[in-house]
Amino acid sequence: MTIGSSHNHPADLTIQPAAEVQPWAARFPNPPDLCFDYRRLLEQSGGVAHATRPEHRICIVGAGVTGLTAARELLRCGFTRITLIEQSQRVGGRHLTLVNNQSGLGQPSTPFEMGAMRMPLFNRSDEPPKAGRSLMAYYAQLFDLAMTNFPNPGTPWVNATGIYLREGQLEGEGDSTLLIWKNPQGDSPPPTATLQSIQGKWQRFAERFAERVAAVYGTAEWEAMWADIVEHYHQLSFRDLVRLPSLPQWSPDSPGDFGGLGMDHEESAIFYAIGIGDGSWGAFYDVCCLYPLRTALFGFSSHLQLVQGRVDPDGRPLPAPYLGLETVQDSQGLEFQGPAYLGLAALDECLLFMPIEAQGISLYDHLVERKDGLLTDSSVCALHKLDDGQIKVVYRCKHSVPDQQQLLSEVFDSVILTTPSWLIETNMRLEGFTKAMLPQPIMDAWKHAHWETSCKVYAPLQKRFLDEHPHLPQILVTDSFVHDVYAYRYNDRYADDCILLSYTWEDDATKLAAFTDEELVDKCVEELDRILLRCTNIAQPISPYIDRSNIRIQRWMTDRNSLGCAKLYRAGTYYDAVSLMKYNRDLAASSGLYLAGESFSVDAGWTEPCLRTAVDTVINLCERTAAQFKGGFSLEHYPHYQVR
CATH class of the missing domain: 3.50.50.60 (FAD/NAD(P)-binding domain)
Known part of the structure; x- marks a missing residue:
């Protein structure tokens, strides 16, 4: 979650609905439909x-x-x-957690989350995660699951985020450098004027949208407003929304219209790589824009948690x-x-x-x-x-x-x-x-569903890497084929930390499908070393700290029990999904x-x-x-x- 990653705006809002809240209605933030307190x-x-x-x-x-x-x-x-x-x-x-028990110490180490890994609990910013009005929060409390803030890019929960775009020359020619974004309090902007401008365009749209939603969410007016929003945006891809001109101001005469992000071609190309969500957004650029709107503006991207287990x-x-x-x-x-x-x-x-x-x-x-x-x-x-x-x-x-x-x-x-x-x-x-029991349009809707592929490459990481290199960012966002890299620690007592060497979706995962696991491991480690050595402000490899003998790879599209990682929908198909x-x-x-x-x-x-x-x-x-x-x-x- 890079641009806007520490911006928990929906969870920060203290706006109370102006009208009476419906019986059994959920509170904001929560998914837009159904507005119900499960x-x-x-x-x-x-x-x-x-x-x-x-x-x-x-x-x-x-x-x-x-x-x-x-x-x-x-x-x-x-x-x-x-x-x-x-x-x-x-x-x-x-939910696929693989645990490396190679340490011989009689305790688990380096859990690898090969599937879902960062959990929104829909809590507000002034309350702990398990107080969120969500089913995940309910079960986390019921089962006494231990959690910590997920180490998302750009957040205070990482020492720094490294941004490597266009071979380290995002700002023009010259030496290749890794942009370093430190954000210890959660309010530091990204490190260049270009990235700050892109962040500003996203935040202006997001704040206007979320504030209007919070004012009516859960009331008798909400269903009509959400229907207006859906009708206005369901034919647009996220790519369209990014380029759509921004709206000078919202009008109650057109309650579903919040305009677009107003980015030009160059800004859109950078936004494609760096995203608003949980890393690069390129894989989702051509899905219906309602998906990223729901994800980013209704609590799915706020205060994300890493579930450590019942420990x-x-x-x-x-x-x-x-x-x-x-x-x-x-x-x-x-x-x-x-x-x-x-x-x-x-x-x-x-x-x-x-x-x-x-x-x-x-x-x-x-x-x-x-x-x-x-x-x-x-x-x-x-x-x-x-x-x-x-x-x-x-x-x-x-x-x-x-x-x-x-x-x-x-x-x-x-x-x-x-x-x-x-x-x-x-x-x-x-x-x-x-046909009355199972209409053809229902079967068509699931047959024509768009399932995204995803590939994850995890490895144990020696603890001394994070301990001895506090100047090196533990998260890396790139437009290289490895895309997003996460290095993080579950527990000081575990023998190793873990590194997600490559996290890819859709075309970015498909392009890796032809390589064997052994080939893919080598490619990822070599590419990560190449990036770090190329950057004049880093100039050191990470490969000596990676345990190649215990790498785990998950390719969801070829998993016979899944045939895909996430079911999305393209522009114009939202009503089929509903x-x-x-x-x-x-x-x-x-x-x-x-x-x-x-x-x-x-x-x-x-x-x-x-x-x-x-x-x-x-x-x-x-x-x-x-x-x-x-x-x-x-x-x-x-x-x-x-x-x-």
Whole structure:
């Protein structure tokens, strides 16, 4: 998060809505739709509702954070016949924390977050992260997850940020230099007049937008204002918005029009490389501009947190179920990865293994009581809608061992799909659903979804690098093929620090796809050395401090359990994405099929929409089965997703 990275403007605002806030409305900052306080619903004793049909049989496809959340909250409501099917031999999906245990010291070291890594909790600037009105904040508090401020570029949480653009000659000809941005208090501008001008154009737009939103968010006026904003901008790419002329002033006669950033071609080219988000924005320059607007101006980029895990101050995991077991067994006795409670993956492990207070039993222990409760290494290949209204789920057991696969099936009353949409299209047959149950535009929306690829290259970094070189920036933002580089420390007691040698998205990740892991490691380390040695104000390599023998690489597009890293949408397709979010409310009661997870959201790459869509599914399934909602909540309090 470079230009504007320390600018937590949405979280800093103290503007209170002028009109009365709607019942159950969320507070700002929070996602624009739905404007609903999901945390309040889950904080109630027993959760969302009390099931009146506990025997209603539910299948959840996918044990990522979405599937685990849906399963846990349905169990809290009293639904007892839940089946969770996972294709891989671990839980967590794109929450993928790899831990290097090569030190031999009997403790974990250098966790690598190969997927999602920086968490917004939607807290305001005057409160701690876990006080945020978000589901992530709720679960972080519930499970006692330890967190620290994420070392984003340009923030006070790094010693300095190095900016290397145009071979170190951003300001013209001469010696190549690494621009050094130190920002210890969070209010220091970037280090050149050019970058400061670009930052100013972004901030003027952002401040005007967020301040107007904060004044009506959560009131009866909000849905109309958001609809105006969507209608005004949904046909524009982010590239278009950057070049669109700025607006002299906002007018209440056109409430959805905030103009553009007003950058010229040269400024736009630099902005492309340096971004407003979490590093370079080039990979997202041609997506619908509503995505970066949502990301930057509704709390997704404020006070981001690095989840260390369910650990004590020394980084050691707190006592927890099944801790220390390399593998545990599912309902069929198949082994899958045991919990380490480290990094972001600790959230998923807590959802599965930590006891639910009211039940006195964990989701895992409940599921494995039945032979069909938790099925890992099992790939769903078909859903058949039956004449009696039920759904037959066909799956391959022992998916990873082709010569031992078994084709099995079970019948359910409801099915919750949480998998990436391209897996649905390529791996599953959906049969027997009428066009009224599953309209063609809905299937087109997930088939035509744009999934971005991403590649991460992590390595252990010797602790002496950060200790002995305080003058060297620990974060590097470049327009080189490595793009963004992060060096940071989890804990003083861990044997090593870690370095994200290269973090790339979309075309920048695709161009690296042809190289083997060994070739890519060499290229990244050599390129980083080349940059540092070329810069006359640095002139020293980093390679002596990198442990090449324990490098980890994750390429999400070729991961068979994912087929992509984040589902985005291009200009003109925003309403298609929202139609998927509306499906549960409009059609799930007749189809018995529920859609949840990032595939059916508009905030790709983040955990919060996964949690929200999981709870949305619980709400709508409870309504369908006549469950008794708690706390005076009813579906009348639940806002609608808006489409034209």
